[in-house]
Amino acid sequence: MENIKQITKKLQRSVAEAIQQFSMIEDGDKMMVCLSGGKDSYTLLNMMLHFQKVAPISFDIVAVNLDQKQPGFPEEILPKYLSNLGVDYKIIEKNTYKVVMDKTPEGKTTCSLCSRLRRGTLYEAARDLGCNKLALGHHRNDIIETFLLNFFFAGKLETMPPKFMNDAEDLIVLRPLSFCKESDIETYSNALNFSIIPCNLCGSQENLQRKKVKEMIANWEKESPNQTSVMMNALQNVSPSHLLDHSLYDFTALQTKVSEPEL
Numbered sequence: 001m002e003n004i005k006q007i008t009k010k011l012q013r014s015v016a017e018a019i020q021q022f023s024m025i026e027d028g029d030k031m032m033v034c035l036s037g038g039k040d041s042y043t044l045l046n047m048m049l050h051f052q053k054v055a056p057i058s059f060d061i062v063a064v065n066l067d068q069k070q071p072g073f074p075e076e077i078l079p080k081y082l083s084n085l086g087v088d089y090k091i092i093e094k095n096t097y098k099v100v101m102d103k104t105p106e107g108k109t110t111c112s113l114c115s116r117l118r119r120g121t122l123y124e125a126a127r128d129l130g131c132n133k134l135a136l137g138h139h140r141n142d143i144i145e146t147f148l149l150n151f152f153f154a155g156k157l158e159t160m161p162p163k164f165m166n167d168a169e170d171l172i173v174l175r176p177l178s179f180c181k182e183s184d185i186e187t188y189s190n191a192l193n194f195s196i197i198p199c200n201l202c203g204s205q206e207n208l209q210r211k212k213v214k215e216m217i218a219n220w221e222k223e224s225p226n227q228t229s230v231m232m233n234a235l236q237n238v239s240p241s242h243l244l245d246h247s248l249y250d251f252t253a254l255q256t257k258v259s260e261p262e263l
Helices: 004-021 039-054 077-085 096-103 111-128 140-154 182-192 209-223 227-235
Strands: 030-034 060-067 089-093 133-135 163-165 172-174
Touching (some): 004 182, 060 111, 140 209
Parallel strands (some): 060 089, 133 172
């Protein structure tokens, strides 16, 4: 069992690699770190605070939680935690829970609508706070799971990018944990005894396709412990000429080279 120092160093190295590879942070940035109360977002905030201290550049951080008014949500936990941490923060109260429950047909998953409402609210908050960057807590497993979900069920090769621009082109969205393993995040979270706040929406839906994909990956990892690393490398090693997308590669322009006849 790795100790907390080893796990912390491993996570910091993975985050540093993502920051460097995708040019995530620049001098003068104001970054909104989205804090849900889950293990991933707690870890994200700690990692960003670490790099704020050690980075050779200066950037600001504001932690933001969206209180979606889910029944039983312990609204005192995050303000107390963030105040003790000495972090600039804002709690947004918006009853997206009621909207999701009213609009989602019985038996259907709530994740898609919930995600859209949450994303729009957070983008608006980032603008109000004067942030140019917004950081989310998705990790390596999330990226691989999303790729497989799109591959198997949506018919497209697409996943969560580590860095992208929103549609309005006024915010850059980051996923600094992109190279971090979920198991390392879980070990880190347990060691630091974070006060985890469960999601009463998606967390209560047992038959989600994502859970099936997660189980499938876990089974692969039992047979081949390095499987997710191989898959993550594959997402960074794309050959457009060996796929079937005409918009990425001009197949019609392929011509054989005709040799001049020898005299």
